[in-house]
Amino acid sequence: MIEKKLAVTIRDAGPMDRVHLRRSVVEIQEYERRLHSSRLPGEQIADAYLAWIENQVGKGGALLIAEIDRRFVGFVAGWIEHSDAIAETADSNRFGYISDVCVTPDHRGQRIASRLLCAIEEGQVAHLFAYR
Numbered sequence: 087m088i089e090k091k092l093a094v095t096i097r098d099a100g101p102m103d104r105v106h107l108r109r110s111v112v113e114i115q116e117y118e119r120r121l122h123s124s125r126l127p128g129e130q131i132a133d134a135y136l137a138w139i140e141n142q143v144g145k146g147g148a149l150l151i152a153e154i155d156r157r158f159v160g161f162v163a164g165w166i167e168h169s170d171a172i173a174e175t176a177d178s179n180r181f182g183y184i185s186d187v188c189v190t191p192d193h194r195g196q197r198i199a200s201r202l203l204c205a206i207e208e209g210q211v212a213h214l215f216a217y218r
Contacts, residue, residue, distance in 0.1 A: 094198055096205045099149040099161065106151075106158035108132050110188040111139075139163045139185060148209050152189070152198050160189035162202035182207065 099107065112128030115135070119125040143149045147165025151158060164184040171179055184206065189198045 094201055095153045096150050096201060099151045103151050103158065107161055108136055110161055111136050114186060114188050148206050150202055150205055152202050159193040160198050160202060162187040162206050164206045
């Protein structure tokens with residue numbers, strides 16, 4: 087049996103993606119709730135958490151969407167963080183941070199998360215060096 091490789095498109099998120107992003111945030115939170123009893127319900131925190139992600143991304147990051155045939159199949163969110171470690175150089179105190187990555191259940195195991203992480207890494211590395 088020959089496996090057909092699906093064409094995955096990765097692009098910046100837009101307003102039309104909010105419904106899918108919210109659904110994914112709920113899914114992530116519910117998964118984490120099963121692991122940690124301290125987590126609040128996904129429906130309760132989804133809007134505020136998504137707004138927080140969008141705010142963080144707006145300060146120098148990316149919110150990327152993966153699609154197959156124009157259908158949402160996942161996302162990744164990340165941005166540049168800064169720390170104040172006294173013993174470290176300024177360059178070492180600036181690093182990329184991945185907040186969330188999620189792939190829809192029916193598309194897992196197809197390396198979509200890897201593609202999302204590679205895409206955000208490429209963008210964040212360029213962003214890190216832009217501040218030198």
